[in-house]
Amino acid sequence: MEFRHLRYFLVLAEELHFGRAARRLAISQPPLSLNIQQLEASVGARLFDRDSRGVRLTAAGRAFRESATALLAQAEAARALAREIEAGAVGRLRVGFVGSMLYRGLPQYLRDFEAAYPGIQVALTELNSQEQIDALLHDELDAAFIHTGRVPDALQATLVHSEPFVCCLPADHALAARTELPLSELRSEAFVLFSRQASPDYYSRIFDMCASQGFxxxxxxxxxxxxxxxxxxxxxxxxxxxxxxxxxxGMAGAAFRPLAGTGVRSEVYCVWKTAPDHPARDNFVAMVRAEAGHATQAGSQVQA
Structure with missing residues (x-):
């Protein structure tokens, strides 16, 4: 039994006339008759009565009509779903992120992506950089936003955000009255630091910044x-x-001041696994890269 047989059967079941059914199907009458005979042989039951009074569905034919209609509808739905998945228009996308991405464009990326692909369900998970890399390698995430571009060979990374570091002080701290601070002014201060385990790159970067200032x-x-x-x-x-x-x-009690004399940048990368095939992920990454590129160009024009 083939889907062609089912289509021919359903058209004949509507027309109850071999000539009209053949014209609707854009074939001649003999191939239609042959296909109906093949279908009846495959089913093992007579589906039509044919005599001088015309063509009628048998009891078996009436029952088979319901099943054939459902089968063709399911087949069409399956074809449509396959096309939509191939286009990245439906499905589920698992995105990991570091917390600072909430202030670095992630909400806008998600709004724009969900507007363009409403059939994609996006699931967010906040993890540190290393946890996201592990999750990508174990196919537990589809895309991630992390603090480092140094990733295993199985992953690809693209820079999506770069900005300076600043000093964060208690609002009532004496140095908070300054408009700009050299990092060396903090040599005698107690530091709150992002965990080395959570992000080795950030930890070493801040250490290196301080070391370059002699402490x-x-x-x-x-x-x-x-x-x-x-x-x-x-x-x-x-x-x-x-x-x-x-x-x-907007954290009350915290003051942020630019750091003088440091050219070190804070960076975020979008990272994904090159395999397996995932059209929705590819659409998301393409959109993030495009929007990040536009933001970088706009920033360069403002600075110029």
Whole structure:
């Protein structure tokens, strides 16, 4: 039995006339008769009565008509779903992110993607950079936003955000009255630092920044989330060096000041696994790369 047989059967069941059915199917009458005979042989039952009074569905034919209609509808739905999945228009997308991405464009990326692909269900998971890399390698995430571009060969990475580091101080700290600070001014301060386990790159980058200014940071607390860093600083538990975007967190009690004389940038990369095939992920990555590129160009024009 083939889907062609079912289509021919359903048209004949509507027309109850071999000539009219053949014209609708754009074939001649003999092939139609042959296909109906093949279908009846395959089913093992007579589906039509044919005599001088015309063509009629048998009881078996009437029952088979319902099943044939459902089968063809399911087949069409399956074809449509396959086309939509191939186009990346339906399905599920699992996206990991570091907390600072909430202030670095992630909400806008999601709004734009969901507007363009309403059939894609996006599931977010907040993890540190290393956890996201592991999740990508184990196919537990489809795309991720992390703090490093150094990733295993199985992954691809593209830079989507770059900005300066700033100093985060308690609002009542004496240095908060300054409009700009050299990092060396913090040499005697207790630091709240992003955990080395959570992001080795960030940890070493801040250490290297301090070392270039002739000191090593006195670490009082290590935490796993950027907002925890800012929260502890806001409560007078130390100072921190954080990405500039965190100044938009609106955390009461924290002050953010530009750092003078440091060219080190805070970067975020979009990362994904090159296999297996995932059209929805590819559409998401393409959109993020395009929007990140536009943002970079706009920033360059403003600075110029």
């Amino acid at each position: 090593y940071p006195q670490i009082r607390h290590e935490v796993r989330h950027w907002l925890s860093v800012v929260s502890l600083v806001s409560q007078g538990m130390g100072v921190a060096v954080v990405p500039a975007a965190l100044a938009r967190s």
